[in-house]
Amino acid sequence: MRRLCRAAAALLACAGALAQAAPVEVRVADAAGRPLAGAVVFLESREAREQVRPMSGAEIAQADKQFVPAVSVVTVGTAVHFPNRDTVRHHVYSFSPAKRFEIKLYVGTPAQPVVFDQPGIAVLGCNIHDHMAAWVVIVDTPWHGRSDADGRVLLPNVPPGGYRLRTWHAALPVGAVPADQALRVDASGARVAVQLKGLAP
Secondary structure (H helix, E strand, O other): OHHHHHHHHHHHHHHHHHHOOEEEEEEEEOOOOOEOOOOEEEEEOHHHHHHOOOOOOEEOEEEOOEEEOOEEEEEOOEEEEOOEOOOOOEEEEEEEOOEEEEEEEEOEOOOOOEEEOOOEEEEEEEOOOOOOEEEEEEEOOOOEEEOOOOOEEEEEEEOOEEEEEEEEOOOOOOOOOOEEEEEEEEOOEEEEEEEOOOOOO
């Protein structure tokens, strides 16, 4: 009975937090203060890790000897398909600590997707076409997004609480960790500005 009561209390607390959820607006700029498009923004917390679920239907295609999209954001546990839509074979790989894998020379779509099972950033390449590159940002939170042309990201329905706001961009050096800052979200939400430095021209 006590366990049931505790479980019910936890569910009520979660429902209450979700009922108070509010938007978080993040504006991302480069070192010169210009709006930065394409930045990945996500909120981390213990509660976020408890609510995150794998995504469905994720894919990174190869078309015109490019990865499409070049930057993907997936949640932990997401299975990603790698369809080859070119007429030539590709050999997709990642040697990144966040996910090491190889899909050797193939056409079409491999039967087994690649499961990205731990948070981090995986850099993808093709063993045949050296110019091909892509990034997979694996996040342990349901609250994530990418900045638009104005450098703006709107994360809806964020429950009040304390978070780590993480910000990353493909123009950062390989191996660079996302920028990190504390963020407190109250019942009305939050607005915050982030400036990323060290981006490649």
